[in-house]
Amino acid sequence: MPELPEMEAWRRRLNDPVSAFPIAKAGPAHIATLKTFDPPLDELVGRQFAGVERRGKRLLFPTRDGELVLLIHLMTSGRLKTLKAGEAAPKQPAFALEFVGGSKLILTENARRKQAGVWLYTPEQAAQELDHLGPEALGLDATRLKDILRSDSRRLHALLRDQRLIAGIGRSWANEILHAAKLSPYALSKDLDDDEIARLTTAMNDELARGLALREQGASDAKTYRIHHKLGEPCDVCGTPIAQVDFESHTIFYCPHCQTGGRTLKDRRMSRLLR
Numbered sequence: 001m002p003e004l005p006e007m008e009a010w011r012r013r014l015n016d017p018v019s020a021f022p023i024a025k026a027g028p029a030h031i032a033t034l035k036t037f038d039p040p041l042d043e044l045v046g047r048q049f050a051g052v053e054r055r056g057k058r059l060l061f062p063t064r065d066g067e068l069v070l071l072i073h074l075m076t077s078g079r080l081k082t083l084k085a086g087e088a089a090p091k092q093p094a095f096a097l098e099f100v101g102g103s104k105l106i107l108t109e110n111a112r113r114k115q116a117g118v119w120l121y122t123p124e125q126a127a128q129e130l131d132h133l134g135p136e137a138l139g140l141d142a143t144r145l146k147d148i149l150r151s152d153s154r155r156l157h158a159l160l161r162d163q164r165l166i167a168g169i170g171r172s173w174a175n176e177i178l179h180a181a182k183l184s185p186y187a188l189s190k191d192l193d194d195d196e197i198a199r200l201t202t203a204m205n206d207e208l209a210r211g212l213a214l215r216e217q218g219a220s221d222a223k224t225y226r227i228h229h230k231l232g233e234p235c236d237v238c239g240t241p242i243a244q245v246d247f248e249s250h251t252i253f254y255c256p257h258c259q260t261g262g263r264t265l266k267d268r269r270m271s272r273l274l275r
């Protein structure tokens with residue numbers, strides 16, 4: 001799933017092409033992808049985007065006249081693409097915008113269950129929609145992070161991914177950040193001491209910045225991640241084979257030497273807990 005580094009790289013890539021020309025055509029949009037009907041999508045025609053902004057994992061496209069905001073969330077398998085005039089477009093995009101002159105912004109989703117979403121809002125509606133999000137993960141300082149960690153007793157991996165507490169981190173970067181911080185994914189947020197909080201703050205900022213720099217260069221997942229999806233490969237710090245454990249509805253990757261003092265983490269799948 002694209003997270004803060006991936007979405008910020010996208011934001012920078014899209015900013016100029018989507019704001020260069022007014023919108024000539026809005027749509028088509030897959031019925032499962034377009035989540036709003038008022039204001040109608042046609043309201044975008046003739047308007048021009050001011051650029052692209054980002055909040056957490058969402059991209060926002062405000063119009064220059066300040067009246068509308070298009071919001072896109074890619075979820076797990078949504079992908080964005082810009083096409084030059086005349087370039088072949090996919091037959092059934094989840095969502096498409098065409099600009100004056102013929103260039104396009106295309107959202108595709110190669111999955112049976114459509115999860116990616118597009119919303120067209122007034123600025124007031126958009127602000128309301130984003131209101132529940134916690135502060136941006138990149139740039140968070142130790143004082144703020146300490147308050148967040150103290151606010152709820154949660155496993156670190158789950159807390160980092162809770163968008164209401166911190167915006168922008170999902171399962172991949174939670175793995176990378178906790179590995180860099182040498183903290184167990186199962187550690188409880190309220191148990192962290194000041195040294196550990198300082199380590200987590202540094203790791204969060206360094207890892208997200210590292211990811212952004214790599215994604216801006218177009219780096220692949222394999223090149224970007226050090227631990228995520230690297231089961232059995234040597235930890236780049238200590239050489240111990242990377243382990244995995246199922247937690248809630250997904251898989252966590254961790255180094256049993258660097259992060260858990262040699263302990264193997266126990267399976268905490270939802271399905272297993274419910275049995």
Ligand SMILES: [Zn+2]
Nearest residue numbers: 235238255258
């Ligand atoms: Zn290690």
